[in-house]
Amino acid sequence: MKFIHAGDVHLGNPFSGLEGQLPEALKQMVHEATITAFIRLIDGAITESVDFVLFPGDLYNAAENSAHIQSIVNQQFNRLLAAKIPVYLSFGNHDFEADRRQHLPWPANVIVFSQQVETKSLTVKSGQHVAITGFSYQTQRQATRIIDDFPQKNHQFDYQIGMYHGSVGADGSPYAPFSVGDLLSKNYDYWALGHIHKRQTLNQRPFVGYSGNLQGLNLTETGSKGYYLVSDETGRLVPTFVDVAPVVWHEVTFNDVVDELDLIQRAQKLCDDEVGFWTINVSQKSHPEFTSRIASGLALEGLRANMAPNVWIVRLNLIDDYESAQISDTIDQQFWEESLVQLMSSFEVNDYLPNQVPFFVRDYFTTSAGKQLLRQRMTELISERRRSHEN
Numbered sequence: 271m272k273f274i275h276a277g278d279v280h281l282g283n284p285f286s287g288l289e290g291q292l293p294e295a296l297k298q299m300v301h302e303a304t305i306t307a308f309i310r311l312i313d314g315a316i317t318e319s320v321d322f323v324l325f326p327g328d329l330y331n332a333a334e335n336s337a338h339i340q341s342i343v344n345q346q347f348n349r350l351l352a353a354k355i356p357v358y359l360s361f362g363n364h365d366f367e368a369d370r371r372q373h374l375p376w377p378a379n380v381i382v383f384s385q386q387v388e389t390k391s392l393t394v395k396s397g398q399h400v401a402i403t404g405f406s407y408q409t410q411r412q413a414t415r416i417i418d419d420f421p422q423k424n425h426q427f428d429y430q431i432g433m434y435h436g437s438v439g440a441d442g443s444p445y446a447p448f449s450v451g452d453l454l455s456k457n458y459d460y461w462a463l464g465h466i467h468k469r470q471t472l473n474q475r476p477f478v479g480y481s482g483n484l485q486g487l488n489l490t491e492t493g494s495k496g497y498y499l500v501s502d503e504t505g506r507l508v509p510t511f512v513d514v515a516p517v518v519w520h521e522v523t524f525n526d527v528v529d530e531l532d533l534i535q536r537a538q539k540l541c542d543d544e545v546g547f548w549t550i551n552v553s554q555k556s557h558p559e560f561t562s563r564i565a566s567g568l569a570l571e572g573l574r575a576n577m578a579p580n581v582w583i584v585r586l587n588l589i590d591d592y593e594s595a596q597i598s599d600t601i602d603q604q605f606w607e608e609s610l611v612q613l614m615s616s617f618e619v620n621d622y623l624p625n626q627v628p629f630f631v632r633d634y635f636t637t638s639a640g641k642q643l644l645r646q647r648m649t650e651l652i653s654e655r656r657r658s659h660e661n
Contacts, residue, residue: 271398271501272499273500274320274499275509276481276497279304279329280483280485281304281305281330281339282304282330282332282335283485291584293579296582299516305342307495307515311323311496312346314499314512315350316353316355321400322356322402323355324358324431325357325358325360326404326433327407328361328363328435329359335365344377351378356392357380359382360383360405360406363410363411366406384406385406386419389403390403396502398429401423401424403432403458404434405434407446411444412446415447416436417436417448417453420434423458429502430457431458432460433464434446436463436464436465438472450472453472453478458476459476460476460500463479463481464480467483468482470482477500481496482496484515485515486515486518490519495514518546519584520540520547520548522549522550523551523552523589527553527560530573534572545582546580547584550573550583550586564587569586573586
């Protein structure tokens with residue numbers, strides 16, 4: 271048995287904030303990046319002759335979708351129909367009402383999960399019987415513990431797979447909160463998770479994890495992006511990552527940069543065969559004249575003019591060599607620092623900002639400087655809270 275697990279495709283994402291900056295050669299590629307990644311997934315499914323494809327939420331970037339995007343989805347799912355590959359689809363917090371809005375009819379091979387937990391079944395080419403259990407979001411914020419509605423594994427099936435769009439969290443968290451223990455207690459053979467855009471493994475046996483998104487959507491979503499190709503290996507369902515992103519975001523920090531020529535020479539070594547969007551951080555300790563040119567934007571203009579056509583410098587930041595405040599004794603300090611790192615790895619500040627907040631404010635908090643400010647303030651708050659308890 272073989273299948274694809276692909277969370278958070280986000281078709282229709284506009285890559286906001288780049289349109290006015292990019293050279294013409296890159297604009298079209300960026301505009302079509304999520305579509306290109308999606309088509310590469312379909313190509314892979316057909317080439318590998320998989321038994322089915324799972325999309326655990328946020329196939330679309332929004333509930334309303336253009337006729338162009340719907341037409342592409344329809345065409346690609348019809349390609350899978352011709353190859354006799356079924357698609358199991360659920361909706362997440364971004365596209366939670368997609369099936370209730372005006373939409374082209376789904377091809378016959380597309381099985382859409384309702385807003386209540388339900389189990390679908392199929393028999394794959396090997397003759398194995400598979401159950402797939404999932405649900406679609408009822409609202410944009412799904413604070414109830416949907417995991418409680420998932421049944422225990424039905425042992426009449428050879429494999430039972432859970433599709434779940436949500437995040438680890440306490441009761442009341444806005445995205446279908448669960449714990450890893452909750453999932454493991456169901457005794458399923460694989461959990462195909464969606465919602466977190468960073469590829470993560472929460473448990474190995476059975477596998478519980480996020481495939482991440484197919485295409486990084488902004489400068490914080492760095493590194494290779496794609497889907498999991500999952501194979502049956504002696505009774506275990508084992509995922510292998512497949513990279514399909516046409517545009518890759520990167521972040522690098524250069525220390526002890528002497529001047530602009532030094533910066534350009536270092537940046538030119540970043541070039542490779544892929545299309546790369548780079549955020550470059552430079553220490554404030556550099557020469558004052560150089561740092562003033564960075565602050566004014568002049569250094570960024572010069573840097574962009576000297577890069578290869580497939581490399582675009584999105585940001586050139588000056589950063590402080592900030593060291594976290596000491597939080598008291600070493601054991602507690604280590605605990606808080608580890609907790610802070612874990613929180614910041616999955617925290618999405620835009621989820622907590624109302625729609626009225628201007629784009630430039632949202633954009634700032636996705637940069638290294640914005641994240642650093644958040645981390646610094648959180649560390650200060652922890653220190654203040656500890657001092658108040660000690661007093």
